[in-house]
Amino acid sequence: MSEPTQISTYFKEAMTENRNLTEKQKQILEASLSLFAEKGFANTTTANIAQRADVAEGTVYKRYANKQELLRAIIQPFLAVVLPRMATEFGAERVNLPFNTLRDFLTSVVTDRMHFVMANISVIKVLFEALMYNVELRNKFKDVATKAIGQIFTPAVTRLKEQHLVADIPNDMVFQLVISTFLGAVYREFLDLSPRDVNEQITFIIDTLDKGLRP
Amino acid sequence: MSEPTQISTYFKEAMTENRNLTEKQKQILEASLSLFAEKGFANTTTANIAQRADVAEGTVYKRYANKQELLRAIIQPFLAVVLPRMATEFGAERVNLPFNTLRDFLTSVVTDRMHFVMANISVIKVLFEALMYNVELRNKFKDVATKAIGQIFTPAVTRLKEQHLVADIPNDMVFQLVISTFLGAVYREFLDLSPRDVNEQITFIIDTLDKGLRP
């Protein structure tokens, strides 16, 4: 496994490429992202953002009509660019390879995604809070996630089933069961429970999924 | 399995027994709980609460010094009364029974807790939001959870291991792996993904955990 994929790296790239954002506008986005992650959206004031971005408060509103819009500007590239792109790269590099065993598959997938999740917990928090009380955004996320799963994960699992490497469990349940293990790790990290090295966690998760999903 | 255990039922009972709350104060707590679940703490105004509780705004402040205190009044019985009591009852009724197979154990545990979780998703949301950006509360929760796990779950798993019904996985990881499956179900429900009957989910989860955790 190479170094973990930082969402924020993708994020900054997405910013650089995409829109003609001025330097200050980028500072604003980054300041917002970090503050939302630290304190939550509602507990972050535009004054906080302006200060951390080293910018006048009015500048925040030059491009972003309001605070809500600023959140959208952070979430939207996740959904529209970052997540799909990561899914694609992840698919090519980690999933749609010719695996000979379920364990190989799981080793590739779980290792990569676990490190990804761990490296981006604070960003995931922002996304989560945003989804929590916003139906519109939740639906958007659902769309993107469903699409990514359908294109990357499902084909790989289907192939494994054809090779009789995975039990006859519906694809959506296989996905749910795998995702569950990531959520469990996030939960542990989040609550800051008794420490357990990520690589150890990965080993146990792979072991368990390997046995559990086998035919 | 009887009807799912509603946190809110415990909650109301806890209110009734415990403190000498007036009728109005109960209304306030219930209104707060439902509003926080629907809109989130930050998006709920004290005016909202007063209105739904059918009470004057000032009345809210008669017993609860401030909005934060009101949240605490909702969360605290969860942590101090509801969760421990549920753990105990759950332990007595569902876990610390003489299971002959891992599957029997999982059937008991997963079935019960899955229905519990599904029946209380909105309440879990409030707790989650409260924990999200509040270290103090998070630590409190950690304490309670660790204690409950230590008293109920760990002994049961240890016994299963002694019976060679569970693989040699550290207890904390067993717990994590089981909890993960609940989180996966919550995640599915929360995002309102392709519907899959809870009982079906339970079956697949039990199957997978059974195989996965077996020695």
Place this chain on the structure above:
Amino acid sequence: MSEPTQISTYFKEAMTENRNLTEKQKQILEASLSLFAEKGFANTTTANIAQRADVAEGTVYKRYANKQELLRAIIQPFLAVVLPRMATEFGAERVNLPFNTLRDFLTSVVTDRMHFVMANISVIKVLFEALMYNVELRNKFKDVATKAIGQIFTPAVTRLKEQHLVADIPNDMVFQLVISTFLGAVYREFLDLSPRDVNEQITFIIDTLDKGLRP
């Protein structure tokens, strides 16, 4: 002619009767009215209003959702209550009397309305500014005015025509020509041109209209 009818008197009465406005809310309406008249709506801040009303700024928003709404709260009773009521009283006392000559009619109408207009110039200003760039309000005003004219003015003029005391000019033009004379007086007052006593103006206006409208 008795003392001139003050819109603001009607206004205060309307406030007292109508809604259950608290004392402070009345102060807010009165402060707003006077400030809007003095400085215009756009040049009046909510801080100005709060200060003159001797009230906290938040109090302004307790009943009036926003500044625009506050303007509406001032204008609306004019249109819905004050103007119609004045029209009715005016009609009964000044218009729908058995006039034997056009001059009698004009004397009654012009005298009364001229004093009314002069006594309420500042209030008329607010109404005017409000109508100026607000189509919705303008339509509402049109409705009310049209109705009042139809019920009070038109019957009176029709009767005068039947008595052959007024030339064969369409009713709408008769009204326009009479109203014009008030507007001319307002214009003079407003520009603060060479002073000319109101009663003198009234005399010349009556003379001119009498000759001009005669058959």
Place this chain on the structure above:
Amino acid sequence: MSEPTQISTYFKEAMTENRNLTEKQKQILEASLSLFAEKGFANTTTANIAQRADVAEGTVYKRYANKQELLRAIIQPFLAVVLPRMATEFGAERVNLPFNTLRDFLTSVVTDRMHFVMANISVIKVLFEALMYNVELRNKFKDVATKAIGQIFTPAVTRLKEQHLVADIPNDMVFQLVISTFLGAVYREFLDLSPRDVNEQITFIIDTLDKGLRP
């Protein structure tokens, strides 16, 4: 009578001749004029102006130190150039002719000015709003108007009186009574009341003033 005299035509000419305005600056003035007329001064932002003028926001400030100055730049040629010039031309062409009857005089004056007013209602709006809450400007306007009246209108009326074609009414009242009829027409147009063709209005106005002002 030829096509109605458009203030905006005078306005553009005044701009062209007078100052060495660049093309962009003319665009700014025109954009401001149209926006002020549509939405009012206070409701028009410099961003609005820049956009409609197809110019950068900073450009607006190259020649006009501030927004107020921009309004002044629009009003001032009215007062200093447009109105006097119109008065002069109007005087030469329409008033200071050897009229044989009051009706001839009124026909000339009312017809011309009514069409002028109707053709420029939106521009008149801007002037009016500007005068409404600006004492300084109001005084300036008073000066100009008084002068124009004194030089053009008064001599004509005085001559008519000498010919015994006008009743013995003070000149200021004659002017007021004539102006009133224009204001009445503006009022009707502004409120968008029941439509009545301008030429018909003119006929009734002339008839009434003819009879009303006759000795």
Place this chain on the structure above:
DNA sequence: GATGAATGAGACTTCATTCAT
């Protein structure tokens, strides 16, 4: 205890104006 009008601190937002390019 309960009420709900009143408060005011502080958040969000606007926009005329400046200034480096």
Place this chain on the structure above:
DNA sequence: AATGAATGAAGTCTCATTCAT
């Protein structure tokens, strides 16, 4: 001369909290 991003003062508005009744 022109640009347009940036500014920040000032305005609008929200809402947790207080308090007289």
